[in-house]
Structures are given as C-alpha cells and as structure tokens.
Amino acid sequence: MSALIIDMILWASVAALGFIAFRRGRPVLTASLREGSMDFINIVPRIALGVVGSGYIAAVIPQEIITGWLGPDSGWLGVLTAVIAGAATPDGPVVGFSLGAVALKAGGGAPQVIAYVIAWALFAFQRVLLWEIPFMPARFVWFRAAVSVPFPFLAAAIAMAIGRP
C-alpha cells in the first residue's frame, strides 16, 4: 500500500517536472528525456549486479553478531560495536529496524540501539554499494561517508545525556 502511494507521488513528480520542462520548450523536454534514459541505461547493469548480488552478501552475514553486545552496560564499547554492526547490516527498509527491535527487546541499551539504527541509515554497506556509488560521484560517496562517522556517536551521546528514549 505505502509502496503504491510512494510510486504515485514519484511519477506525479516526474510528470510535474516534465510538464515544466515542456513549458520551457520542446527541446528542453526531449533533451532531459534523452539524458534521463541514457542515465537509466548506464545504471541498469550496475543495479542488476547490486540487487542480485547483495542477496548473497546478506545471506552470509550472521545476525547474532549484529544483535549481540549491545547491552545497556556496554557503554562506549557497545556504541562502537553498534556502529560497526549497523554498517554491516544489509539494507532494505525492514532489516535494520527489525534487528534494532530485537536488540531492544533482548535488553539492548537505548543509546546503543540509537547508534545502531543511525549507523545503519548512514553506512549500510549494501545501500552504499548498490545505490549511492552507482548514482553519485565516487569521490562524493567516500567523502560523505567519512564526514558522517562522528554522528552515530554524537547521537548516542545525546541519548545518554537526555536519558531518552
């Protein structure tokens, strides 16, 4: 259901921007259509490799390693583990949240789980390999990942300071 809504918003945005391009004149529309299709054709083989291949990578990573060692007494070492585990967690909207929920239920500390979810959002290797690197300049991706490193730790520190959630 939500996928359908997202698809509708997505194609409505495409149509709206296409209409604006059309108002600017036919050449603008045809140029952007050609450009977009070329990007698409170039990207498809990489995505094929990423999507079809990442299932195998995800299958060989044991989940116990990801949820272990995130207890509330694990302190900063636990946060560090959480960040590494988050980056090693396969992408997909559900995986990181599900494992985070498991860690919470199994007695994981809130700052550690926050760090885990945020590190997963920022660095999930599968998303970086499959989506970010094919679409963005490689230099940007490495740069983005490098400057993001402090932030799961900062989030954990904030969570510890305010004692929430």
Place this chain on the structure above:
Amino acid sequence: MIVIAALVAVSATLVWRRDGIDGVREILTHDLALFGGILPRVLAGCLLGAFITEILPHEKVSRSLGPNSGLKGLLIGTAFGAILPGGPFTAYPVASALLTVGADFGATIAMVVSWTLIGYGRAVAWELPIMGADFTLWRIVISLPLPVLAGALGRFVYVRMYPKVAPRDAP
C-alpha cells in the same frame, strides 16, 4: 564494480557450499523479482534527476546551495532531503543532479544525510510499526541537528582538502 562483483562471487560460493544449489537459486529468483520491481522506479529517478538538471537555474542553485550559501544552504538541503518522495532510486539521482547544477558537497551531504535520517517515508512506513512511536520520535528528534552538522563538517573539510578550488569561491 570489480570489487563488488568479486564480493558477490565469493558470497555466492559460500551460500552454495552451505545451502547447495537450491539456496543459490532461491536467492537468485527472489532478487530477480526485486530487480524487476525496482526498474520502473529507477527510471523515474533518472528522469527526475535529468529534469532537475535541465530546469533548475544553475546560478540560483549555486547561490542558495553553493559553497557560500552558509547555514541557509545547509538548512535548505536538510529540508529538501526530509521531504523528498521515494527511496534511494530518487534520492541519489536527485542529489547527483544537484551537484551537477552547482550545489556544493556540504549542502548535498546535508541533503543525503537528512534523507536517510529524517526522511518521513521510511520512518512512517517501517520504523514506527517496528520500533514503536516512543523510540522513533526520540530517534528523529536526536537526528534533527545531524544533517546540518554533517554538511557543515563536510564543507569545513572540503575547503581544506581541496584548497585550490577555494579561492575562486571565497567571499
């Protein structure tokens, strides 16, 4: 790409050794179905990126999202990432388009980080039901300042790493 291909080959071999040919085939059919479902969205994302490159006035973008856009540029990038519809198939082509039309690394980092951390799509559809409202809300509140900080750090490091580009852009 070669690294990824090698990684995939090694993992596929490990799966084959562990689960036999059936395990390999199961993952393959599942992922092929996923791939088929994703393709139209990838096309939509590419078209969106191309339209943005063509339509957005480059001077205006580089003024409001460029190296000298200051805190305002980072805030615009953050807001844009938070409201952007769709998944990675839209976010990355659009971010790439912004880079092309004159946004700097800082504002684009703010956008990408904001999309991953406070984009509503994933939070509403997945995080809320799985993690619960309390966790999700606090997680997002804690995340709010991070895109701007990441963008600011990115900008700070970028000018020092590539100082040759800086003088032209300096105020």
